[in-house]
Amino acid sequence: ATGKEKWPRGDEETWKAGLRSVDADVNDITKSIVHHIQTSLARQAYNIDNLGAYQATALAAREDLIINWNQTQMTYTRKQPKRAYYLSLEFLMGRTLDNALLNLGLKEKFETGLDKLGFTLEDVLDSERDAALGNGGLGRLAACYVDSGATCEIPLWGYGLRYHYGMFQQLIAPDGSQLEAPDPWLDNSNPWEIPRLDVTADVRFGGHAEKLDKGRGIWSGGQEVLAVAYDCPIPGSDTKSTNNIRFWSARPRRGFDLQSFNAGDYDRAVETSNSAANITNVLYPNDNHYAGKSLRLQQQYFWCAASLSDIMRRFKNTGQPISEFPNHVVIQLNDTHPTLAIPELMRILVDEEEVPWDDAWQIVTRTFAFTNHTVLPEALEKWPVSLFQQLLPRHLQIIYDLNWTFLQSVERKFPGDVDKMARMSLIEEGHGQQIRMANLAVLGSFKVNGVAELHSELVRTTILKDFVDFFGVDKFRNVTNGITPRRWLDQCNPALSNLITETLGSRAWLKDLYLLKGLLEHESDPTFQKKWAAAKANNKERLAKYIKNTLGVTVDSKAMFDIQVKRIHEYKRQSLNILGVIHRYLTIKAMSPEERTKVTPRVVLFAGKAAPGYWMAKLIIRLIVNVGKVINADPDAKGILTVLFLPDYSVSLAELLIPASDISEHISTAGTEASGTSNMKFCLNGGLLLGTVDGANIEIAEEVGEENVFFFGHLTPAVEELRYQHRYHPMPVEKKSPALAAVLEDIMSGRYGDASIWEPFVNTIRQGDYYLISDDFDSYLQAQKMVDEAYTKDPQQWIKKSIQTTAKMGKFSSDRAIMTYAEEIWNIETLKIN
Numbered sequence: 001a002t003g004k005e006k007w008p009r010g011d012e013e014t015w016k017a018g019l020r021s022v023d024a025d026v027n028d029i030t031k032s033i034v035h036h037i038q039t040s041l042a043r044q045a046y047n048i049d050n051l052g053a054y055q056a057t058a059l060a061a062r063e064d065l066i067i068n069w070n071q072t073q074m075t076y077t078r079k080q081p082k083r084a085y086y087l088s089l090e091f092l093m094g095r096t097l098d099n100a101l102l103n104l105g106l107k108e109k110f111e112t113g114l115d116k117l118g119f120t121l122e123d124v125l126d127s128e129r130d131a132a133l134g135n136g137g138l139g140r141l142a143a144c145y146v147d148s149g150a151t152c153e154i155p156l157w158g159y160g161l162r163y164h165y166g167m168f169q170q171l172i173a174p175d176g177s178q179l180e181a182p183d184p185w186l187d188n189s190n191p192w193e194i195p196r197l198d199v200t201a202d203v204r205f206g207g208h209a210e211k212l213d214k215g216r217g218i219w220s221g222g223q224e225v226l227a228v229a230y231d232c233p234i235p236g237s238d239t240k241s242t243n244n245i246r247f248w249s250a251r252p253r254r255g256f257d258l259q260s261f262n263a264g265d266y267d268r269a270v271e272t273s274n275s276a277a278n279i280t281n282v283l284y285p286n287d288n289h290y291a292g293k294s295l296r297l298q299q300q301y302f303w304c305a306a307s308l309s310d311i312m313r314r315f316k317n318t319g320q321p322i323s324e325f326p327n328h329v330v331i332q333l334n335d336t337h338p339t340l341a342i343p344e345l346m347r348i349l350v351d352e353e354e355v356p357w358d359d360a361w362q363i364v365t366r367t368f369a370f371t372n373h374t375v376l377p378e379a380l381e382k383w384p385v386s387l388f389q390q391l392l393p394r395h396l397q398i399i400y401d402l403n404w405t406f407l408q409s410v411e412r413k414f415p416g417d418v419d420k421m422a423r424m425s426l427i428e429e430g431h432g433q434q435i436r437m438a439n440l441a442v443l444g445s446f447k448v449n450g451v452a453e454l455h456s457e458l459v460r461t462t463i464l465k466d467f468v469d470f471f472g473v474d475k476f477r478n479v480t481n482g483i484t485p486r487r488w489l490d491q492c493n494p495a496l497s498n499l500i501t502e503t504l505g506s507r508a509w510l511k512d513l514y515l516l517k518g519l520l521e522h523e524s525d526p527t528f529q530k531k532w533a534a535a536k537a538n539n540k541e542r543l544a545k546y547i548k549n550t551l552g553v554t555v556d557s558k559a560m561f562d563i564q565v566k567r568i569h570e571y572k573r574q575s576l577n578i579l580g581v582i583h584r585y586l587t588i589k590a591m592s593p594e595e596r597t598k599v600t601p602r603v604v605l606f607a608g609k610a611a612p613g614y615w616m617a618k619l620i621i622r623l624i625v626n627v628g629k630v631i632n633a634d635p636d637a638k639g640i641l642t643v644l645f646l647p648d649y650s651v652s653l654a655e656l657l658i659p660a661s662d663i664s665e666h667i668s669t670a671g672t673e674a675s676g677t678s679n680m681k682f683c684l685n686g687g688l689l690l691g692t693v694d695g696a697n698i699e700i701a702e703e704v705g706e707e708n709v710f711f712f713g714h715l716t717p718a719v720e721e722l723r724y725q726h727r728y729h730p731m732p733v734e735k736k737s738p739a740l741a742a743v744l745e746d747i748m749s750g751r752y753g754d755a756s757i758w759e760p761f762v763n764t765i766r767q768g769d770y771y772l773i774s775d776d777f778d779s780y781l782q783a784q785k786m787v788d789e790a791y792t793k794d795p796q797q798w799i800k801k802s803i804q805t806t807a808k809m810g811k812f813s814s815d816r817a818i819m820t821y822a823e824e825i826w827n828i829e830t831l832k833i834n
């Protein structure tokens with residue numbers, strides 16, 4: 001017991017004593033917190049709850065951020081460096097307070113200050129809601145990149161949308177199904193945003209477009225929506241450099257449609273105003289999947305148009321001629337979602353700035369760079385031409401004109417290759433034409449990159465091969481993803497971070513992650529090994545406590561923690577994991593009590609959301625939950641196998657789970673996971689990796705040594721051939737993998753609920769098996785066996801592997817990634833803020 005069970009106390013005496021602290025800095029902090037409670041929150045000083053204390057603490061910390069923010073922006077304005085803009089429809093920020101305090105170097109002082117006022121920092125930090133304006137890896141990557149941009153002192157701003165509702169909250173029904181509830185994250189107000197009600201942009205939708213001479217046009221009529229800016233300061237670590245994400249919020253242009261209002265049609269007037277505000281209402285919850293909704297296209301244009309108008313205004317303030325634009329501005333497109341920025345900049349230059357068409361295209365194609373994040377065909381964005389005609393008629397004209405010139409140049413380079421022309425065209429013909437956003441993004445960008453070596457190679461040789469032939473290979477690069485070690489080690493794993501700092505003698509490794517190599521000197525030191533193991537044990541106990549509090553389940557924190565957390569998707573193969581779990585269960589059931597004592601105890605943890613419309617993914621969740629129920633209730637498995645699905649995966653839950661893993665699973669079908677970034681997070685925290693030869697797993701193995709990872713499964717080049725065989729020469733599962741056949745039979749026996757529930761899932765494997773579960777199953781079991789053996793037979797060797805893994809993860813800092821963008825793509829320099 002800490003003696004703080006009855007906190008927050010917040011009684012008058014504690015507070016008054018707190019305000020008389022001897023440390024002047026701490027005194028300033030307590031004063032500021034109390035000041036914000038009384039004036040900003042308008043609440044009485046005593047008997048404040050943790051939420052109130054959090055809000056006041058955030059407002060106090062925010063002042064330091066804003067001072068640095070102002071200093072940074074002033075320096076940019078004065079020195080006019082080239083700036084980079086990261087356009088992302090998703091920023092999966094998670095919580096901010098802990099990160100802000102750490103980056104400002106004020107965490108300990110705030111902890112003391114809060115303590116003096118009767119609060120624990122831990123409870124206060126826990127009162128913050130996650131900002132979940134993203135789906136998964138792509139959105140979290142954007143958050144890591146702005147962190148690194150500020151830390152590396154790069155003039156980098158993010159542009160996004162201020163959704164009123166973030167990623168839905170996931171609930172698990174009694175029958176194991178996923179339920180979704182809205183995430184009204186702004187309900188308690190957001191202390192980290194600064195409304196800029198004076199920073200606005202008009203965005204037009206609909207109306208009609210007329211062509212003038214020389215490629216110029218006029219777009220008029222339709223409906224105008226107002227974009228209002230909300231700024232979110234992004235502090236660097238141990239630097240004053242503080243960058244910005246500008247989030248746009250939609251407001252009706254005039255509040256009401258005055259004509260209808262005066263005509264007495266109040267309902268209709270309010271309706272238009274509602275439809276405008278709808279644009280930034282909610283984040284689309286699809287990961288790696290294109291849904292083609294009109295409102296989504298409106299979100300994309302609204303955000304691109306507002307951001308470009310803002311960027312253009314800032315550029316014009318420099319007084320430079322428009323031809324200088326690409327020397328001052330570079331725009332990184334986070335996937336194809338912001339591709340409309342390309343025709344929009346063209347429209348601004350040609351129609352509004354009266355730049356000749358060819359000169360305008362020169363400017364555009366020196367401004368944009370494009371990151372592709374997936375090769376899955378179902379994720380490629382293609383918008384119906386009819387929808388463009390209705391919402392963005394002028395952009396449609398521009399795209400047609402660009403396509404006309406482009407296809408002529410393709411014809412000149414590859415005369416008579418009509419198939420190539422058809423594949424490369426910006427327009428897909430068919431029942432109703434569609435605009436191919438990836439083709440447009442490639443055409444309008446000077447560099448295109450994938451997010452891991454294998455993925456970039458697949459981009460060059462498969463989905464964008466024609467474009468490589470046309471533009472030359474130099475345009476197509478790789479920038480392997482990275483993660484910020486501040487949040488993903490220092491903040492989420494204080495036990496390990498402190499041990500590393502103590503061992504290396506400074507915190508410099510947090511800004512130069514290759515310094516972790518210094519840990520290798522100590523890998524064989526038994527005292528160090530013991531401390532290393534103790535940190536992991538501590539994190540496992542912390543997670544076990546959370547599981548007890550939320551699910552009421554006791555897990556043995558001495559067991560091996562085997563974790564798979566990510567969006568639920570067939571290509572990520574949570575199915576393979578749960579089928580393997582059933583195999584393990586059947587094996588245990590077949591054992592004698594004597595044999596069971598020799599089994600390595602395991603806790604298998606799953607978490608992740610399924611897109612609400614992705615039926616099969618939701619069925620897989622249901623299977624995991626129900627398999628867990630049966631196993632956890634079976635005395636035969638007691639103490640050796642526990643299986644849990646933790647609901648409502650989030651950044652904050654990741655921060656709890658990742659430091660607690662002994663082994664984590666990254667087991668996508670080869671060639672499908674572009675990179676993965678949680679694989680990096682687990683390994684940085686000393687968890688070992690069990691995975692396929694896919695995405696960034698490959699580069700992780702290169703760095704930490706293949707002897708430290710557990711690889712299995714077919715390789716990328718085999719996938720196509722296997723799929724062909726499934727189609728034309730199918731082999732029964734019974735023949736291919738008797739082990740898998742037994743598992744499928746067990747599922748269909750009704751043990752986990754009626755067979756009719758699971759039949760559609762089992763059929764995906766028996767018929768077609770697109771994700772190659774049956775091909776990889778035996779190899780997966782083999783790898784799992786090696787994991788068991790390595791963990792049990794030589795625990796000391798396992799600790800050594802864990803140390804080596806962390807020590808060799810230097811490459812995967814997002815600082816390295818962002819510096820690669822700066823140097824190799826953006827041609828931009830760092831700028832020290834004094």
Ligand code: B1H
Pocket residue numbers: 135137138141284285286287288289290291335373374379451481673674675676677695
């Ligand atoms: C990734 C997406 C994605 N790739 C469409 N593609 C979306 C596509 O809302 N949409 O329409 C949302 C997300 N997300 C992920 O990006 C990859 O699957 C990961 O492998 C990769 O690590 C991550 C970051 O590059």
